[in-house]
Each structure stands twice: as structure tokens, then as C-alpha cells.
Amino acid sequence: MTSSDTTAAPTNFIRNRILKELEAGQYDEIVTRFPPEPNGYLHLGHAKSIVLNFSLAEEFGGYTNLRFDDTNPAKEEQRYVDAIKEDVAWLGFDWQNECYASDYFETLFEYALHLIDNGLAYIDGQDADAIREQRGTLTEPGTPSPDRDRDPAESRDLFKRMRAGEFEDGAFVLRAKIDMAAPNINLRDPVIYRIRHKAHPRTGTAWCIYPSYDFAHGQSDAIEHITHSLCTLEFEDHRPLYDWLIEHLPVPARPHQIEFSRLNLDFTVLSKRRLTRLVDEGYVSGWDDPRMPTIAGIRRRGFTPDSIRHFCTEIGVTKSESIIPFGALERNLRDDLNARAPRRMGVLRPLKLVLTNFPEGETEWVQAANHPQNPDMGTRKVALTRELYIEADDFMEEAPKKFFRLKPGGEVRLRNAFIIQCDEVIKDEAGNVVELRCSFDPDTRSGQPGADRKVKGTIHWVSAEHAVKAEVRLYDRLFNVPHPAGDKERDFVEHLNPDSLEVLEDARIEAGTETARPGEFFQFERLGYFVPDPDTTTEKPVFNRAVTLRDTWAKLEKQLRQG
Structure with missing residues (x-):
């Protein structure tokens, strides 16, 4: 679908925004991305995002990248990458480029140095608990780190030594220097790099420092020239940080993050x-x-x-x-x-039924439609024999008045065949029904004078001889x-x-x-x-x-x- 053919697609606030932006000449092409973390399998909530991202780009003549957010080597595996690709393809979508956040590790490292050199990031030597304690609350501002005013040259040196592997996990982190009194806690000097001596599935041991999701995400969007970064509402509070980083880094593009509600489905969990x-x-x-x-x-x-x-x-x-x-x-x-x-016939809980007046050893082939509303799907031949299986639920020995299936002395029609009557009920020593003996009315076969005779119940069946367990x-x-x-x-x-x-x-x-x-x-x-x-x-x-x-x-x- 091209951008000129927009009436067929269901409208929503994101689509309406894109339409206005295209009319205003803001974009020549719409580029979206689907950025899963390769640490598990995709679920139906991801399906909503996949459909949205790929459909919007396709509708307006653009494309979508499949980008794996592989910034946490402790939880990521190749089997998840393979499963995600299979799922997206199964849903019917093709991605333009297969990308990985790890493709940009060198660029992201240079971006981090840019922030340090411009006094917008610093190395903090406190542990995670101290940093967490200093973040403040929703009603109280945070407390500046004692390392917040560390000289940029010293922070640059420490950051390079972190990359070289000189320090153990947790010894230092790199924090963006924004505003410890900001109402939005995400702007209170967030951690953007950590030391993690863990081999990466794609880069091996080349790196021992890894960027945070918030740092890698927006910059990866920019590197790929994504126009619309679509994500769920839990990232709405992260958008100011997304925008701050885009504004203060020499990125090649200015993507825009837009949030929408996630899928919530009852009787399940999507976490x-x-x-x-x-x-x-x-x-x-x-x-x-x-x-x-x-x-x-x-x-x-x-x-x-x-x-x-x-x-x-x-x-x-x-x-x-x-x-x-x-x-x-x-x-x-x-x-x-x-x-x-x-259509096919199957019996889930089989109960044996014997047609006492059907010739032993003979097989009658009856015609059955493959789809009753679609004659183009043709017909098939189904084996009908003396011994059949019917659904156990289709028989009741002591049936209520409105039970229109099989009961002693009662009649039903076998689907695609004829009308039968239950003449005898066979039980085992425990009193369980194990077999029904019935007779059929040959005049109710298709093409016979009684074919149109009405009974209130029709049941399915399979041949005991021909059916497959x-x-x-x-x-x-x-x-x-x-x-x-x-x-x-x-x-x-x-x-x-x-x-x-x-x-x-x-x-x-x-x-x-x-x-x-x-x-x-x-x-x-x-x-x-x-x-x-x-x-x-x-x-x-x-x-x-x-x-x-x-x-x-x-x-x-x-x-x-x-x-």
C-alpha cells in the first residue's frame, strides 16, 4: 500500500500524526523498527507492536528494521534471536535490515566520550545501593554524587580504563549529568554504562562495558535514521531522557518516540x-x-x-x-x-455402535462436502461400515426431554448417511455402557424416498475399521x-x-x-x-x-x- 492509498487502513492517533507530517513535507520516507531483546520468546503483546510498526511503514511506502537490543549479555542467547526472526516472518512481515545494538558499540562508546568531554557525563565510583539511595523520591529531589564534579579528563581516562578491563564489575559506572532535582527521576543522572565481564553472544570478549537500554535505544534509532520510534506507555517517562540524549549527541538523525498502550489480555499474563x-x-x-x-x-x-x-x-x-x-x-x-x-469427522471419546442390519464385511462410501459453504473445496468419500464409533456425549441412557441426540428407542441421523434407531444398550460388569446396537432406515439414504425425513438430531461418526487412532x-x-x-x-x-x-x-x-x-x-x-x-x-x-x-x-x- 502506498501513501496515496490510505483510506483502507484503520485510523489511529499515530497514523493520523504521520499523515499530517507527510502532508507538511516533514518526511520523504517513513522508517520504523521493531527492537526486541533476545532474552526470551515474543508474546502477543509483541505481536501488537510488530503489526503496528510494519503495517505503518508498509502503508506509507517505507520500511521497518528488525533490531535486536543485545546490550545485556548475561541473558541473551542465539536461540532467542532465531525464534524472534521466525515469529516475525510467520506473522507475514519482512524487515529491511537485520540490526543489532552491538553493531553500534564502538559508535556508542564515542558518543559517551562526547558527553564526558562536554561535561555532560561523569564516572561515579559509588556502588549501586548508594546511587539508588541518592536518586530521591517522587516528592523529594535527589542528592548529587560526590563524583558529580569529577574533572572530564579524569572521567575520560577512567572510562577508557573501564573498557580496557582494568576494573571489576561494579567498581565504576558512567552517568549522564543532567539534573538531580528533575521531577522526572529518569533525568536524575541516569547510569548509561556499566562494567560487566561477560562474553557477548556476538562480540565475544571484545567488550566488558555495556550501554544501558536508555542510552543505546535512541542512538540506535538515530544511526538507522528511524523516523518514528513506537513503544508502549511504560516508556513515556523515559522520553525526556531519549530526547535529551538525541539533543546533546552528534547523531545523524532526529527520531521521535511515540507511546501507545500495551496489550492487556484477560486469563493470561503478558510479562x-x-x-x-x-x-x-x-x-x-x-x-x-x-x-x-x-x-x-x-x-x-x-x-x-x-x-x-x-x-x-x-x-x-x-x-x-x-x-x-x-x-x-x-x-x-x-x-x-x-x-x-x-471439514473432517473425528470422535474424541469413542463409543462403539453396531448397525445390526448393515451387511458384515461391507464398506459403503458416502459423499461428504469438504466445506458446506464452499463447493469449490469439493467432496470426499467417507467409509461407512457395520461397526462405527460415535461420541460418548452423543448418547444418554436416561435423557432429558430436550436431549436430541441418541437415546434408547430414539432416532438420530448419521451425518452424510441415514437415520438410525438405538435398539439395545450393552454394558460391562460395572454397569458402564460399552456398545450400542442400532438399526438404520435404508429409505433415508441420499436419493431415497425417505431422505428428507426429519429427526431433531444429527451426530458425527467414524468407521471402526477405517478410522485412525x-x-x-x-x-x-x-x-x-x-x-x-x-x-x-x-x-x-x-x-x-x-x-x-x-x-x-x-x-x-x-x-x-x-x-x-x-x-x-x-x-x-x-x-x-x-x-x-x-x-x-x-x-x-x-x-x-x-x-x-x-x-x-x-x-x-x-x-x-x-x-
């Missing part, structure tokens, strides 16, 4: 610290556990890039904090998959309260939903479905939308339920919010 704890303490199987709100997790669960992009666009971009219902995320997936997911994993909300992290009295992990995962090892799926691979999706009729898990093999198909057919949580969520 990298909390997500890391869930992984490290074994509450989930890993970063790509399908219950996790990571992009890797929702991809494995069965979410599509289109559904995530549409969700991020739908919730909008504002300055106001709000909490989005998890159901809105699921609805976008339902809408996407309902339009294009092929599969493991099915049913996923639900990871937490059982809307705001698990907001409970001040209890640890958020105490609100984990014990029913967030149910594994069914004896499910049966329609023959042919087992050859599907991760990324392919199906609607198992009447049950929900399913995708093969990466654990699936030829010998053991494994399917994940991505989402149910209906929002079964909507009523409960409303009750929880009301009280």
Missing part, C-alpha cells in the same frame, strides 16, 4: 518475567507450550497469522489502557478458520481468573487452571486426516478446529484443538467480571 517463571519452574512444557501466549505457543496451538494480524488491527492503537477479552482473540481465529478449514490435546485458558497477576494477596501461579490441558489418547479420526502436518488445519465437525502438533508421527498422529466452535467462556467471563 516476560512471569512467562519465564512458568517455563523455568515447569508449569508449562516450554516457551512453545500451546497454552502460552507466546507467538511460538499460539502458532503450535493452531492460530493463524491472519487471525493474529486481524486481532491486532481490531483492538486498535490508543493511549488508553484496557483489557481485551481472550474471547476476542479466539473469535478472530474462528472467523478465519470457519471460512477455509476443511490419534492423541488429541484439548487446550483451555491457562488461568481460571481474569486477572491472575493483579491479585496482591496470592501468587499468580496459584490461579493456574488445572483443566487447561486434557489429553485424550484413544480418539479416532477420519482416515486420511492423519497424513496432515503442522500448519494444516481442520474443523472436526461439531467439535472445534484442530491442527497436527509437531509431536505427530506416522505411527502416532497428535492433534491440538486450536479453538472450540463456540465461545463457551463468554458467560462465565461476564459473571466473573460482575462479581
